[in-house]
Amino acid sequence: MAAVQSLVDKKKKTFIGLAAPLGYVPGLGRGATGFTTRSDIGPARDADDIPEERHAPPSKKKKDDEEEEEDLNDANYDEFEGYGGSICARDPYDKDDEEADEIYFSIDSRMDEKRKERREKRMKEELEKYRQERPKIQQQFSDLKRELSGVTLDEWTNLPEIGDARNKRMRNPRAERFTPMPDSVLSKNVHMGDTTTAVDLREQRFGGLTSPFPGSNTPASMLASMGSDIDMKKIGEARNALMDIKLTQVSDSVSGQTVVDPKGYLTDLQSMIPTRGADISDVKKARLLLKSVRETNPKHPPAWIASATLEEVTGKLQAARNLIMSGCEQCPKSENLWMEAIRLMPGDQARVVVAQAVRHLPQSVSIWMKAASLESNSNDKKIIFRKALENIPNSVALWKAAVELEDEEDARILLSRAVECCPSNVELWLALSRLETYENAKAVLNRARNQIPTDRQIWITAAKLEEANGNFSMVPKIIEKALTSLRASGVEINREQWLKDAEDAEKSHSVHTCRAIINNIIGIGMEDEEKKEAWMTDADSCAVHGAIECARAIYTHSLSVFPNKKNIWLAAAAFEKDYGSRESYELLLQKAVTHCPKVEVLWLMGAKSKWLAGDVSAARSILSLAFQANPNAEVIWLAAVKLESENNEFERARRLLQRARSNASTARVFLKSVKLEWCLGDIAKARILLQESVDLYPSFAKLWMMKGQIEEQEGNIEDVREIYKQGIQKCPESIPLWLLLSRVEEKAGLLIKARAVLEKARLKNPKNADLWLEAVKLENRAGLKSIALNLMAKALQECPDSGKLWAEAIFMEPRPQRKTKSADALKKCQHNAYVLLAAAKLIWSERKLDKAREWFKRTVKLDGDLGDAWAHFYKFELIHGSEVQQEEVKRQCLSAEPKHGELWCKVSKDIKNWRLKTEDILPLVAQLVPIPS
Incomplete structure (x- = not known):
């Protein structure tokens, strides 16, 4: 083991596990050049400053220190903030930092706002220039797309297929080729589907067992035994x-x-x-x-x-x-067969066939009717019908056809026999009663009631008979008895059917019968809570159907049940004004004020009717009675003042206003007092009253407006400006005050101040179309069309449903784009009178006169109170219409009595025109209407 260990130690390299020498580049001896990174360079330093332990194995403590140091990677480097982000980012974000950021943001926003208008204008000009050079496909074909609305369904279906131009076969289609069918195929299919009931002899001879039916496996012997049944x-x-x-x-x-x-x-x-x-x-x-x-x-x-x-x-x-x-x-007993035979035969032979048919079927109504239709002579027809009635005396159709051919006396005789043969047919009884005298007709109807006790028409006819002979008191008794008898017979009283019968009775000029029916059935099957609304609906329905007496009877009955209901009296008065006479209208109003003396409008309606009729003393007496019933009613005081002033009794009007200021002091009373003095030319007294009124009622904007207009008339522009400013402080929500102040500044040549006034008004009253419209018109009057277009775009964003803005926007566009703009306006404001008026003017400018006349009619029908619409319509008829059309427009305008409209108010509110009526104002406003071009 020792030897082995010594051998391993000899083979082990001495540099394993040691740190690399300073400046060592791996592979340098084999040609490697090495590379240098930002982390190698770092901050400015010398190579001698590198510590010796740079390449030593990192210890645990050193590793922790490196984690706390900055990340010097390239991904963490920023051009402005260096490594690791901003130095400030390491500090906490407190309120001071937030406030500083808000200040910087507001400064940036303010600087951007200064350059915004110039930048947007430049961008808009560049965009318009670009669109002119390269318009959208949608813009290029917009006029053609609008014309597609007139393409008919047949034109759409007949459009050719586009095809593919890249396909050679579609560009050059070949003619279709048809190959003739071989004769063998035709002969094979000739007998396809035929039924064969016998077996071929050849098959029998050669022992064939297959069936002649295709696809069948039935043996021939079995087929022969059952073939007849199948056939x-x-x-x-x-x-x-x-x-x-x-x-x-x-x-x-x-x-x-x-x-x-x-x-x-x-x-x-x-x-x-x-x-x-x-x-x-x-x-x-x-x-x-x-x-x-x-x-x-x-x-x-x-x-x-x-x-x-x-x-x-x-x-x-x-x-x-x-x-x-x-x-x-x-x-011979088939009716259909004889009728078909009669149809197929010519004239003379058809009569022969009819005779044979009658012999075989004497009870057939159709054959007898057919026989009569073949005759051209009325006497021959009578003979046939009488012969038919001998055989079929209970046929109602034959009796009716026979009666139609007779004169009055013979028809009465026939009907006398008809009701005996057909006693259950109501029409025959009623027809007979119409041909009889009064006494005989009563007897006929009594017999009819006995025979048919469940039919209401007999009773109604009896009531009409009594009315026709002057027995008006019997009519309601008959209707009451009819309802009692029908209920006793188990008949359900259908209210809708009886109302229809009442309308039919009025059409036949049986007014008393109509009223009796209404009075007896109007409340059937209804609760007390729903009677009022239901009766008003029934009255309106009858008026729409042209049943005026029915509607009047419903109102009369309603007032007898609800005598103290103001709405019913007003509805009845309006009905009488439209459909009745002046006497009936005034009589109804007299009854109305007796039952509802506190309803001021009823007194005023009666006084106005007398005044329009020229009876001023009667109007004064009505108003005096109204004063007794309503001593502090403002509208009655003002009506009395108007009555006196219209009749040139100015001193009496002044005394009435003085008493009104003492007894019924209101802002409108002071307003009328000032206006009367202003109209009469007493400016000093008007100023005194105005000062007193604005002290008492500072929040009534019309007083400030009148005060400013009086000073403007006297030429005191500075005073006018101050008055309007004071009025705006007291009434910041009064749009007319803001508009008047803006116009004062504009007249003085201070365009910037006028803009400022309107901008401030929009801040106080956001989403107001009148303020935006005035701002747009201000720029147009100044000749700044681009600014006006910009304002109009903002206005339509804030008030997208304003008809006034859309109407103005249509004529601000170039002529080719007005039709598109009007289409957009009609989509947004389909039922707005201003938009319809603008569309009518646009059509007028295109010289489509009939179509323009229809649009003007639609406009005045939608809003009859818009005086500008009537003025444009009247100007149109003055140029392009006849005298009859002009008078018709004038008559309708007088009936509508318009009060609003920019041009209309400009004339009617002028103090010089304070005594002019509608028929005088209409031509003056029409003169101000420009002809659209």
């Missing part, structure tokens, strides 16, 4: 299928009768005539099958009808007639 079964199935098809095409069974449309029937037969060999083969098979059916069961009428129809379809009309007559001989 009959298949023939029966084919017969039934064919007859079902033919009968479905030919006839329509209604309660045992066959009703045939000759014109349509012949048209269908014309289209069924076979033209190909396969059709002829099918006809032959069908003929054989039907022949088999007729021979098997000759008493089956549908087989004869189907056979005759088949011959008629194939054009063999005589064969069809012969077949159908043979069928009539075999089945």
Whole structure:
């Protein structure tokens, strides 16, 4: 062992486990050059400073020290912060650091905001220039895509296939080639599907045992014994299928009768005539099958009808007639068979066939009606119907047809006999009562009630009879008795049916019957809680249907049940104003104020009606009664002031306003007082009243506006600015005050101040479309279109559903893009009057006059209070319409009485026009309307 150990020690290298010498590079002697990293270089130092233990094996303590040192790897190196991140990053992040970061961030944001407008403008210009040079495919084809909406369905379906231009076969398609079918294949398929009932002799001779049916393994001897049964079964199935098809095409069974449309029937037969060999083969098979059916069961009428129809379809009309007559001989009691025979025969022969049919079927109503239709002379028809009624006296159809041919006296006689034969038919009784005298008609209706106690029409007819003869007091009694009798007979009273009967009675000018029905059935089957709403709905429904008296009766009954309901009185008054006379309207209002004296609007409606009729004294008396019932009502005081001022009684109006300021002091009373003095030219008194009013009601914005407008009229611009500023401090939510202040600054030439005012207003009142619109118009008036477009984009982002903004945005676009913008506006605000008006103006500018007129009608129908829409419509008719159309627009405008609109308010609110009415304001506003271009 010692020898072995000494041998190992000799072989062991002395440098194993020792540190490498200083500056050693492995493989240097074999040509390796070595490499140097940043960690080898490190900070600036000399090679002599390297410690001797640099390459020594690391001890545990040294290893821990290295973990605490910096990571000098390249991945941890930053160009600005060096190794291991920033020195500050090693310290904790406290509040001072957070505050410093916020300061730096705000400074950066502020600096970026200064350059933002210039940067965005430059980017927008570059983008527009780029889009002009390279427009999107969507922009290039946008007009063509809009025109696709007019492409019809046939044009879409007839579009050719695009194909693939890269495919040579698709670019140059070859003509299709058809190879003729060999004769052997045709001859092989001629008898395919035929039925064979006998075994071939050759097969019998040579002992063949296979069945002639393809695919069958039945021996020939078994087939011979059962072949007949199989044939009959298949023939029966084919017969039934064919007859079902033919009968479905030919006839329509209604309660045992066959009703045939000759014109349509012949048209269908014309289209069924076979033209190909396969059709002829099918006809032959069908003929054989039907022949088999007729021979098997000759008493089956549908087989004869189907056979005759088949011959008629194939054009063999005589064969069809012969077949159908043979069928009539075999089945003389078949009504359908005789009707088909009559149809197939010509005129004279048809009469002969009818005579035969009547002899065999004297109880058939259809045959008698057919016989009468073949005659052209009314006397012959009468003879036929009377003969028919001798055989069938209980046929209502025959009685009706016979009565229609007679004059009034003969018809009355026939109906007297008809009600005896058909006592359960209401129509015959009612027809007879209409032809009789008053006394006889009463007797007829009484007999009808005894015969048919469950029919309501008899009672209603009786009520109409009494009304027609002036017995109005009997009408409600008859209707009440009718309801009692019908309930006793177990009849359910259907409220909807009786309402329909009331409308029918009004259409027949039986007004008292209509009212009696309404009064007796309007509350049937309803709870007390739902009566009010249901009755208002019924009244509206009747008015829509044109049943004015029914609606008036419903309102009258409702007011008798609910005499103190304000809403019912208002609805009834509105109904009378639209559909009644002025006398009935004023009479209803008199009743209304008796039951509801505290409802101020009812007094005002009555006074206005008297005033419009020219009866000023009556209007004053109504208002005096209204003062007694409502001594402190502001609206009544103001109505009295308006009445006096409109009739040039200015001193009386001043005294009324003075009393109103003492008894019913409100902001509106002071407002009307100031306006009256302003209109009469007493500016000094108006200023005194204004100062008093703003001291009492500082939050009423209209007082500040009026005060500023008076000073502006006097030319005191500085005072105007201060007044508006004070008003804004008191009423920061008043948008008109902000707009007035901005316009004052704009008139003074201070565009920057005007912008600042509007920006501050938007901060106080966010998402307000009027402020954004004024800002856009301000820039447009200044000629800064790019800024206006930018503001409009922001406005539409903040107020995407504003019709005013969309309407303004349409005409800010270039002409080719306005139609697209209007389409977007209509998608966003489909039911906005401003957008519809802008669309109408756009169509007007394109000179599509009829279409523009329709859009103007839609606009004023949607919002009749928008005066600008009426002015544009009137200006349009003045240029392109007739005098009738102009007067119609003016009449509708007077009926709507518009109050709003930028141009409309500009004229109507002008103090010079304070006495002008709607018919005077409309032409003035129309003069301000520009013609769209």
